[in-house]
Amino acid sequence: MKSLKERKIADEISIEELIKRADKDIYSFDFSVRNIDCPDCAAKAENAVSQQKGVKSAQLDFFNKTLNIEVDNGEDREAVIKSAFSAAKKAHPDMELTPSSKSADKEERDADHDSEGIEKSMIIRLILSAILFGIGFFFKEESLPSLLINSAAYIIIGGDVLLKAIKNIIKGKVFDENFLMSIATIGAFSIASYREAVAVMLFYQVGELFQDLSVSKSRKSIKSLMALKPDYANLLVDEKEVIADPQDIEIGSLIVIKPGERVPIDGTVVKGDSLVDTSALTGESVPREVSAGDEVLSGTINLNSVLILKTVRKFSDSAVSRILELVESAGKKKAKSEKFITRFAKYYTPIVVFLALGLAVIPPLVTGAGFGGWINRALVFLVVSCPCALVLSVPLAFFGGIGKASRSGILVKGSEILEKLKDVDTVVFDKTGTLTHSEFSVSEISPASGFEKEEILKFAAYAESFSSHPIAVSILKAYDAEPDRSLISDYKEIAGYGISANVDGRSILVGKKDLLLQNNIEVNEAQHPANTIIYVAVDNVFAGTISISDRIKSDSKLVVPNLKALGVSKVAMLTGDNIETANRVAEELNIDRTEAGLLPQDKVNAVERLKSEIGSKGSLVFVGDGINDSPVLALADVGVAMGGLGSDAAIEAADAVIMTDEPSRLVSAIKIARKTNRIVIENIVLSLGVKGLILILAALNLASMWIAVFGDVGVAVLAVLNSVRIINSRK
Numbered sequence: 170m171k172s173l174k175e176r177k178i179a180d181e182i183s184i185e186e187l188i189k190r191a192d193k194d195i196y197s198f199d200f201s202v203r204n205i206d207c208p209d210c211a212a213k214a215e216n217a218v219s220q221q222k223g224v225k226s227a228q229l230d231f232f233n234k235t236l237n238i239e240v241d242n243g244e245d246r247e248a249v250i251k252s253a254f255s256a257a258k259k260a261h262p263d264m265e266l267t268p269s270s271k272s273a274d275k276e277e278r279d280a281d282h283d284s285e286g287i288e289k290s291m292i293i294r295l296i297l298s299a300i301l302f303g304i305g306f307f308f309k310e311e312s313l314p315s316l317l318i319n320s321a322a323y324i325i326i327g328g329d330v331l332l333k334a335i336k337n338i339i340k341g342k343v344f345d346e347n348f349l350m351s352i353a354t355i356g357a358f359s360i361a362s363y364r365e366a367v368a369v370m371l372f373y374q375v376g377e378l379f380q381d382l383s384v385s386k387s388r389k390s391i392k393s394l395m396a397l398k399p400d401y402a403n404l405l406v407d408e409k410e411v412i413a414d415p416q417d418i419e420i421g422s423l424i425v426i427k428p429g430e431r432v433p434i435d436g437t438v439v440k441g442d443s444l445v446d447t448s449a450l451t452g453e454s455v456p457r458e459v460s461a462g463d464e465v466l467s468g469t470i471n472l473n474s475v476l477i478l479k480t481v482r483k484f485s486d487s488a489v490s491r492i493l494e495l496v497e498s499a500g501k502k503k504a505k506s507e508k509f510i511t512r513f514a515k516y517y518t519p520i521v522v523f524l525a526l527g528l529a530v531i532p533p534l535v536t537g538a539g540f541g542g543w544i545n546r547a548l549v550f551l552v553v554s555c556p557c558a559l560v561l562s563v564p565l566a567f568f569g570g571i572g573k574a575s576r577s578g579i580l581v582k583g584s585e586i587l588e589k590l591k592d593v594d595t596v597v598f599d600k601t602g603t604l605t606h607s608e609f610s611v612s613e614i615s616p617a618s619g620f621e622k623e624e625i626l627k628f629a630a631y632a633e634s635f636s637s638h639p640i641a642v643s644i645l646k647a648y649d650a651e652p653d654r655s656l657i658s659d660y661k662e663i664a665g666y667g668i669s670a671n672v673d674g675r676s677i678l679v680g681k682k683d684l685l686l687q688n689n690i691e692v693n694e695a696q697h698p699a700n701t702i703i704y705v706a707v708d709n710v711f712a713g714t715i716s717i718s719d720r721i722k723s724d725s726k727l728v729v730p731n732l733k734a735l736g737v738s739k740v741a742m743l744t745g746d747n748i749e750t751a752n753r754v755a756e757e758l759n760i761d762r763t764e765a766g767l768l769p770q771d772k773v774n775a776v777e778r779l780k781s782e783i784g785s786k787g788s789l790v791f792v793g794d795g796i797n798d799s800p801v802l803a804l805a806d807v808g809v810a811m812g813g814l815g816s817d818a819a820i821e822a823a824d825a826v827i828m829t830d831e832p833s834r835l836v837s838a839i840k841i842a843r844k845t846n847r848i849v850i851e852n853i854v855l856s857l858g859v860k861g862l863i864l865i866l867a868a869l870n871l872a873s874m875w876i877a878v879f880g881d882v883g884v885a886v887l888a889v890l891n892s893v894r895i896i897n898s899r900k
Contacts, residue, residue: 187268188247196240198250202229203265210261217260223249236266262336291378295371298326302367311361319363327354327370349518353551357874360541365874369552376882379889399433399467405477415484426476432469435487436478438462443474466828521554521864528868542870549867552877553860562852562888569895570845579838580812580826589807590825590842593737594787595779596835597801600744600754602639602794603811603832604725609643609717612700616713617693625705625713631657631672632679640701640717665745665768667703678706685711701746721754724831729759731836738787741779743772743801772801780806792832798822809835844895852888859884 187198205211215229218236223244228237236257240249254266301322308315327350334347350373357366404413405423415433418424423439426432432445444456447469456472459465465478467487484490529547533540567584574581581587598604614622630648633641634657645652659671666687667680678684682704685692692704692711701717729740741762744751751765764775780789791798791805802808802822810823811830827834863880866872872880 188250196225196242196244196246198238198240198246198268200236200238201267202234202236203267204263205234205261210264214257214260214264217256218253221249221252221256224253227253259340262340263333288378288382291374294325295374295378298322298367298371301325302364302371305364305367310364315363319367320358322367323354323358323370326367326374327351330370330373349522349551349554353548356544356548356551360544362545362874369874369878372878372882376886379886399431402433403427403430418480418484420480420483422480424478424480426465426471426478428471428473428475430471432465432467432471432478433487434467434478434480434484435464435482436480437464438476439479440477441475443476444472446470446472518554521550525550525554545874546867546870549872549874549877550864552874553863553867553872553880562856562885562892563849565889566845566848566852566892566895569848569892570841573845573895574825574838574841577834577837577841578827578829578831579834579841580828581838582824586807586824587842587845589788590790590839591846592786592788593732593735593790593807593839594783595739595741595789596732596737597741597743597776597779597789597791597805598728598760598832599791599793599798600742600746600751601719602830603792604728604742604754604758605719605721609639609701609719611643611647611715612718613716614713615716617711619710620707620712622713624707625715628672628675628677628707628712629679629703629705629715632660632668632670632677635660636662636668639719640703643717644703644715676708679703701750721757722832724833725758727833728835731833732839735836735839739779739782743767743775745772769798769800772798773804776801776804790835792827792835794830809838841895848891848895852891855891856884856888 202211205214211229215227215236218224218227218229218238223241225239225241226237227239230236238250238253240246257264257266299322301318305315305318305322308318330347331351334351337347350370354366354370357363357369399415401412402415402418403410403425404418405411405425410425418434424434424436428443438459438461440461442458442460445459445465446456447466459476464481465476467484467490525547528550529540529544532538532543564584567587570587571581571584574587581590611626614625616622616625626644626648629644630650631652633644634652634654656673657670659669661669663669663680663684665681666684667678669684670677670679678688678690680703682692682702685704685706688706688709690706690709690711693714701719703715703717705712705715732740739761741764742751742755742758742760743764745767746765748763748765751763754760755763764771767775776789776791783789788806790807790809791801792809792811793802794811798810799822802810802824807825808823809825809827812826812828825838827838860880863872863876867877
């Protein structure tokens with residue numbers, strides 16, 4: 170077992186070492202990104218990497234500072250990644266890429282330290298430049314002292330912008346914000362508008378600082394979820410506590426959680442009573458009481474008493490690992506709005522630059538007027554043309570929406586999902602484990618002639634002993650003994666029907682009535698059809714039925730009215746259970762449409778039918794939890810899985826995960842999605858509207874450089890602050 174110290178001190182590795190360590194069938198690699206300061210630059214770098222031969226896809230997440238490169242199967246992985254690195258550096262020369270085998274904690278600390286150092290340095294430069302700028306007002310603008318003082322102020326605050334512009338031009342990257350600001354301010358110096366040149370650069374850098382602070386705050390808000398990652402676990406070994414790495418702890422181990430400690434791995438309480446804070450996972454501020462037999466998810470905090478847990482999952486499968494994985498990959502699925510803005514910025518900036526050039530040259534040549542006034546109009550054009558407000562605020566709004574959803578107990582796998590959630594027309598629910606508790610209990614055993622209740626329960630328990638399905642668990646709980654698995658052979662799970670097995674030399678069938686009918690076994694109808702009925706056959710003879718009851722979640726009763734209030738036109742339920750049970754649940758919850766007795770493929774067909782009934786703009790959401798729901802979760806426009814009870818397959822196939830297992834959280838997700846998209850539209854209208862107006866005024870000589878600065882920096886800051894609203898909202 171590696172020590173924690175060895176885990177923590179992970180150095181950067183080379184590409185060659187990364188490839189060497191990776192399995193031969195792995196073609197997807199993650200890298201940490203440093204020194205990239207705007208999403209426009211990130212988009213250009215991503216595009217450059219995507220176009221390289223052998224790169225199947227590239228996703229650069231500006232906010233999480235990560236780059237994922239997927240290489241085509243069969244390609245030389247090392248050569249492709251080196252080519253991708255070269256393309257990224259050419260697109261953004263200052264970018265640093267590091268294989269993600271470096272310690273994540275150290276990575277975060279380094280990034281935060283670098284960011285704080287840059288911010289302090291910028292503040293000092295702003296103060297010095299502002300002082301010199303103020304002194305410059307004591308001299309006539311066109312005098313030599315004014316030129317010298319303003320030049321010094323300009324170099325202090327804008328030297329790095331000039332240097333970046335020169336480096337990028339050498340690399341063939343011309344039309345970026347550094348180029349625009351450099352040309353505009355140098356042009357202002359050329360016509361002796363020294364103060365305006367310094368003012369433009371000064372306020373541009375102030376705006377950049379505010380943008381960086383806003384983005385940093387947003388990133389920290391999301392990254393606060395990373396605090397869920399446990400550093401250690403108190404493992405019980407021979408009744409002694411040993412500090413261990415959570416990643417090395419096996420299922421069934423005993424761990425001690427002391428007051429104030431975070432639960433490192435999902436487990437069941439075997440000793441102790443306490444209150445636990447689940448707010449980091451569920452958004453609920455009220456602590457929850459737990460005692461022996463209760464499951465506690467990793468990431469929750471033990472508040473007041475010592476608990477001993479028996480781990481039920483490995484660390485990699487625990488709730489905290491799922492959260493971290495989903496948060497880290499959230500930026501990979503981009504919304505149409507984000508993709509549009511990236512494409513728009515690619516063409517918008519060069520067009521405006523050429524329009525500015527034409528404005529500076531063509532009118533003077535045609536009219537014979539002097540160049541000075543037209544050059545000034547062109548400079549205003551250049552200043553206001555920077556697309557920062559759009560390329561920063563739009564993805565930031567989606568990023569904030571994902572963060573808000575995460576803090577509300579809903580993990581969304583990308584901004585594309587938030588965009589689809591705003592237009593929900595139809596919501597389809599699975600029943601068991603989604604709308605009901607999955608806390609099944611055996612309510613009645615009805616033996617056929619020649620069989621005893623205890624005999625039926627025993628055979629059913631033995632047959633179900635390999636299954637983790639809630640119904641199987643309820644039968645085993647009712648049997649209240651540990652089946653001798655050495656007596657079981659020829660075990661076979663028949664998807665959608667039940668189980669066949671040989672138990673102590675006898676052939677057993679346990680499952681739906683159809684399973685017995687397929688084997689030509691005559692059955693008697695169940696006496697309580699509203700419950701879930703399990704049919705049992707022994708040696709091809711009907712032995713009896715086991716009646717299983719389930720409880721509807723109290724939270725489920727809030728779902729339908731709240732969805733209808735949001736404008737959802739249809740709420741349906743699909744289940745493999747019998748029609749009587751399904752109708753009872755549907756009637757109690759006021760569900761519009763119910764289909765029962767469905768196999769996994771039947772659910773797929775039902776969802777396809779429901780999708781065909783929706784208009785072109787509406788989307789279908791499916792909410793489920795079981796492994797048999799995976800195909801439907803993948804088929805739906807938005808698949809939502811239950812994170813606590815949900816199977817790994819369902820969570821993997823889903824687009825969003827409800828960590829609280831409360832279906833009503835879907836309502837919150839839709840509200841967050843709609844608010845996020847409203848903010849995105851507001852930012853687009855604000856940015857394009859103000860910039861378009863100032864461009865027109867500039868062409869008519871009605872806009873000064875100061876107005877242009879507001880059109881660029883001011884609008885960018887306003888749009889960013891508007892995006893941050895969703896992160897800070899309490900509703």
